[in-house]
Amino acid sequence: xxxxxxxxxxxELLITMVCLGxxxxxxxxxxxxxxxxSDWTAPKILVDSAGTSNWHVGEGPNPPSKxxxxxxxxxxxxxxxxMTASRMEKSDLILVMDRSNHRNVLALTEIQICTARCISCxxxxxxxxxxxxYQIHIHFLIQPSKKF
Numbered sequence: 809x810x811x812x813x814x815x816x817x818x819x820e821l822l823i824t825m826v827c828l829g830x831x832x833x834x835x836x837x838x839x840x841x842x843x844x845x846s847d848w849t850a851p852k853i854l855v856d857s858a859g860t861s862n863w864h865v866g867e868g869p870n871p872p873s874k875x876x877x878x879x880x881x882x883x884x885x886x887x888x889x890x891m892t893a894s895r896m897e898k899s900d901l902i903l904v905m906d907r908s909n910h911r912n913v914l915a916l917t918e919i920q921i922c923t924a925r926c927i928s929c930x931x932x933x934x935x936x937x938x939x940x941x942y943q944i945h946i947h948f949l950i951q952p953s954k955k956f
Contacts, residue, residue, distance in 0.1 A: 815900060820852045822898060826913055827905040830859030830888040831870040834905060837929070839877040839884035858891035860912035865890050896922040903929050
């Protein structure tokens with residue numbers, strides 16, 4: 809299990825959601841995370857998203873994805889960008905959408921502290937359900953929601 813103890817007792821957390829093109833999955837996940845945690849003050853959650861490829865850099869979100877989060881009542885502005893090693897260093901937690909994204913992000917750096925921050929959403933949810941020790945107040949990922 810990843811050690812998430814570095815996230816405890818922080819005033820602010822920057823969480824970066826990552827997928828391949830940064831126009832569908834990661835911006836939708838970022839929209840949900842940003843909106844579901846917007847009123848949190850301890851820790852304050854800052855959210856961004858990035859892609860492992862540069863295919864869509866500078867573009868807006870995929871229209872059906874944006875319509876989905878807007879239909880759920882979420883507001884979120886997004887312009888696609890690419891994940892870099894320097895962004896990894898700034899992020900407190902990097903949540904990737906799949907195994908391929910995980911491999912691609914880890915290939916950006918050999919800095920151990922950065923690679924330890926990168927986990928898959930599926931791993932986080934599974935481990936949060938398995939043991940409260942690794943929950944990091946991102947409980948909205950596993951709570952039932954009226955919006956989705």
